[in-house]
Structures are given as structure tokens and as C-alpha cells.
Amino acid sequence: MMERVQLTDDLSFSRVIHGCWRLADWGYSAEQLLSLIEFCFERGITTFDHADIYGNYTCEARFGDALALKPSLRGQIEIVTKCGIKLPSKYGMKLYDTSKDHIIASVEQSLRNFRTDYIDVLLIHRPDPFMNPEEVAEAFLKLRQDGKVRYFGVSNFKRSQLSMLESYLPFPLVTNQIEVSAYRLENIGDGTVDLCLEKRMPPMVWSPLAGGAVFSAEDDRAVRLRAALEQVRQELGAKTIDEVLYAWLLVHPARMMPIVGSGKRERIDLAVRALTLSLSREQWFAVLQSSMGHDVP
Ligand code: NAP
Numbered sequence: 001m002m003e004r005v006q007l008t009d010d011l012s013f014s015r016v017i018h019g020c021w022r023l024a025d026w027g028y029s030a031e032q033l034l035s036l037i038e039f040c041f042e043r044g045i046t047t048f049d050h051a052d053i054y055g056n057y058t059c060e061a062r063f064g065d066a067l068a069l070k071p072s073l074r075g076q077i078e079i080v081t082k083c084g085i086k087l088p089s090k091y092g093m094k095l096y097d098t099s100k101d102h103i104i105a106s107v108e109q110s111l112r113n114f115r116t117d118y119i120d121v122l123l124i125h126r127p128d129p130f131m132n133p134e135e136v137a138e139a140f141l142k143l144r145q146d147g148k149v150r151y152f153g154v155s156n157f158k159r160s161q162l163s164m165l166e167s168y169l170p171f172p173l174v175t176n177q178i179e180v181s182a183y184r185l186e187n188i189g190d191g192t193v194d195l196c197l198e199k200r201m202p203p204m205v206w207s208p209l210a211g212g213a214v215f216s217a218e219d220d221r222a223v224r225l226r227a228a229l230e231q232v233r234q235e236l237g238a239k240t241i242d243e244v245l246y247a248w249l250l251v252h253p254a255r256m257m258p259i260v261g262s263g264k265r266e267r268i269d270l271a272v273r274a275l276t277l278s279l280s281r282e283q284w285f286a287v288l289q290s291s292m293g294h295d296v297p
Helices: 030-042 059-068 071-076 100-114 133-145 159-166 192-198 210-216 220-236 241-250 265-274 281-292
Strands: 004-008 011-014 017-019 047-049 078-083 119-124 149-155 176-179 204-206 257-260
Touching (some): 030 059, 059 071, 100 119, 100 133, 149 159, 149 204, 159 192, 176 192, 241 281
Parallel strands (some): 047 078, 149 176
Antiparallel strands (some): 004 011
């Protein structure tokens, strides 16, 4: 039974989330994608992460096409999507837009793409240096009042950015989606994860395997990390170092929810299996220190 993470009284996510950023690369038909969604669902993965821009604005609609083949699934899963980034293909240049009009228009397009009438959680994709938090608050309130979005969060926000935005909202944000892996430690060290703990706000964690870099990069950090992961893998009797990478996140007290980025069934299963692994404090620090390249002070 997949563990669930309670974000509000009436919203919970599966501890392991499936991410759809790379969906357009998988080349699945709607039937094949539905089969993958059902594969996740059978393992208790009910939360799916999207963004308006994924696949150059195509991934949400592909997912919607798959869901349309089995409409009963919609009420049994949680759809997370994002807005706030504009791409050159559609807007002539890359920029951020967190204006009220853009947030609302983006959600309305997402609803059409998913062929649903509500989004479970909407995230502002990246902190916008030109953000007017009053407009974001107005957009969020309208979307909630209209029943189009249930809850709101942010992504890639540092602690001051998150606190600032939240100070304009009449309700708390439910999550911050941030990059964390044993290979990329910035958010653990700079107060971003601390704020999640302080607010009892479980973070969604993107690129839990560093986008595959842990397996392929040849820099010193990656080489050291692979050796430490292999050592812990042997100690735990795990099959792959992938599981150790997931377990390293899952044992952290912040209740991190890793987003699996692969469309391959065996790789999704590795993340689910990692839930049964329990790294000791010594193993957790061995992985951390291998990545840092030195002992803690
Ligand atoms: P990830 O799981 O760290 O990386 C997935 C990549 O690693 C895939 O290309 C996968 O290849 C490869 N990989 C996995 N296991 C491997 C192995 N054993 N050996 C070699 N390569 C391996 O996650 P991610 O895709 O970067 O991110 C996950 C999700 O986070 C995305 O889908 C998206 O939903 C979200 N995200 C959010 C943001 C944001 O700004 N909020 C940014 C990036 C991502 P295969 O496809 O061949 O399995």
C-alpha cells in the first residue's frame, strides 16, 4: 500500500509522484499512455506532475487524450500543473508572466487540454522577478471561487520568495516543488528545505536522479557519489543505486515526494521499491559527504 502525504484536510498525494515533463519523448499512443497511468495507479501512484509548457505545450493534451479513454480515472488521481513561463515558440521570446490574466488563461487552457473541469494543485513554475503578488492572489482567489483549481503552490521558490507571496494570500500554499538529489544539494543547504519543515509543507522533489546525470556524468562529484551509492546498495541488498538515490530522499524528515521522470515501467518500480529501504544515519551521511567531497565540519 503506497504511503500518502496529507497536504490539507481533503488533499493527499501519493508519496511517489509521476512526472510528465519528458512524456512527448516517450512516443506513446493514447492507449499506451493510459496503460502507463494504470500501471502507476496499480502501484498507488495517483499524483501526476505537469506544466503548461511541457513538450512545447503538448504534454497536457496527450495526457488528457489518454484520460478520455477511461474517464473514471480522473476522480481517482491528482493532477498538478504549472504556469508562469512563456516560451519563444508561442510568445517570440522566453519570459515569465504571473499576471492575473495570464494565470487564468493558462489554467483555462490546461483544463481544456486535460479535458477536466478542475486542477488539483496549480504551481507558479518559477519565481518571477516582475511578479505582482496582489495579482497572483486575485487570480488564485478567482480560480478557487470558480472551482477551477482546488489548491495552490509554487516551484523553485527560495524561502523569501515563498514567504513574500504567501503573505498576500488568504490561504497557505500547499507545496514547493524543488530540485533535490544526492547530486544537487543546494536546496538542502540554503534554507529552502528548512522552510518546508518550518511550515509543515511537504516538498515535491524534481529530478530525484539529477535527470540521469548521476549515472552518466564524469565529474568528480558524480564519480565519488556512484561509489558511495554502490557501497550502500550492497549494504542494503538493493538491486540498483537508483533505489538508494530515492531512499536517500524518502528517509529525510521533510517528507519529500520524489517525482519519477521516467516513462519506463521498471524504473517507476524502482522508486516504489525504495519505500521499503531504510537508510541509517551513517549511510545517509556517507552519501551526503561523497557528494560534497568532504566531511561535514
Ligand atoms: P529524474 O528521474 O531525475 O531523471 C529522469 C531521467 O533520468 C530520464 O531521462 C531517465 O531516462 C534517466 N534515468 C533514470 N534512471 C536511469 C538510469 N538508471 N540510468 C540512466 N538514466 C536514467 O527526473 P526528471 O525527469 O529530471 O524530473 C522528474 C519530474 O520532475 C519531471 O517529469 C517533471 O514533472 C518535474 N520537473 C519539474 C521541474 C520544475 O522546474 N518544477 C524541472 C524539471 C522536472 P529514461 O527516460 O530513459 O528512463
